[in-house]
Amino acid sequence: ETGVTQTPRHLVMGMTNKKSLKCEQHLGHNAMYWYKQSAKKPLELMFVYNFKEQTENNSVPSRFSPECPNSSHLFLHLHTLQPEDSALYLCASSQDVWDSPLHFGNGTRLTVT
Amino acid sequence: AQTVTQSQPEMSVQEAETVTLSCTYDTSESDYYLFWYKQPPSRQMILVIRQEAYKQQNATENRFSVNFQKAAKSFSLKISDSQLGDAAMYFCAYRTVNYGGSQGNLIFGKGTKLSVKP
Numbered sequence: 001e002t003g004v005t006q007t008p009r010h011l012v013m014g015m016t017n018k019k020s021l022k023c024e025q026h027l028g029h030n031a032m033y034w035y036k037q038s039a040k041k042p043l044e045l046m047f048v049y050n051f052k053e054q055t056e057n058n059s060v061p062s063r064f065s066p067e068c069p070n071s072s073h074l075f076l077h078l079h080t081l082q083p084e085d086s087a088l089y090l091c092a093s094s095q096d097v098w099d100s101p102l103h104f105g106n107g108t109r110l111t112v113t
Numbered sequence: 114a115q116t117v118t119q120s121q122p123e124m125s126v127q128e129a130e131t132v133t134l135s136c137t138y139d140t141s142e143s144d145y146y147l148f149w150y151k152q153p154p155s156r157q158m159i160l161v162i163r164q165e166a167y168k169q170q171n172a173t174e175n176r177f178s179v180n181f182q183k184a185a186k187s188f189s190l191k192i193s194d195s196q197l198g199d200a201a202m203y204f205c206a207y208r209t210v211n212y213g214g215s216q217g218n219l220i221f222g223k224g225t226k227l228s229v230k231p
């Protein structure tokens with residue numbers, strides 16, 4: 001039990017599909033994050049939510065649409081993705097956005113065909 | 114812009130031996146944080162150790178310690194008494210002390226894959 005649960009673990013989707021990634025944290029944290037980990041590239045921050053409000057968007061294309069209905073849940077809605085969007089998507093949470101440690105989930109391995 | 118470089122794509126160590134993973138970074142800032150994260154096959158990123166740039170003392174966590182050389186912009190990780198469970202990808206990361214942005218804005222290196230031989 002990692003404290004941060006991501007589903008599904010693996011996802012294969014076509015470029016015209018619409019799918020969603022889910023992240024849930026059981027740690028009582030107030031901040032949640034989406035990261036993208038591509039092969040042979042450093043981990044990249046995508047979005048930050050603090051108390052359900054989006055506070056950062058790192059120039060992510062609009063085909064990625066985050067949603068944070070409450071501090072415990074974070075979604076990443078996907079539509080009309082490209083093959084280069086294939087990657088490991090990691091969710092993380094922390095008590096606050098300033099100085100508390102990040103806790104990561106096990107990620108969703110996304111393949112776009 | 115800040116950058117983080119890990120020059121060793123792969124490293125190998127014998128069980129119970131010591132290994133050092135290298136990390137260099139580039140920044141014009143004087144205050145910042147440095148981290149080492151571990152990513153085992155489970156894919157979960159786990160914080161191993163953290164160093165605050167204004168602290169001269171090197172951080173340690175049990176078998177893990179760092180050699181922080183601020184002038185040289187070097188931040189190496191030493192793993193003592195290596196165990197099979199230490200096998201993983203290790204990522205060095207940098208974070209600015211800039212309260213205009215969140216702490217999630219870490220700059221990661223490309224990682225070093227560590228193998229531990231029994």
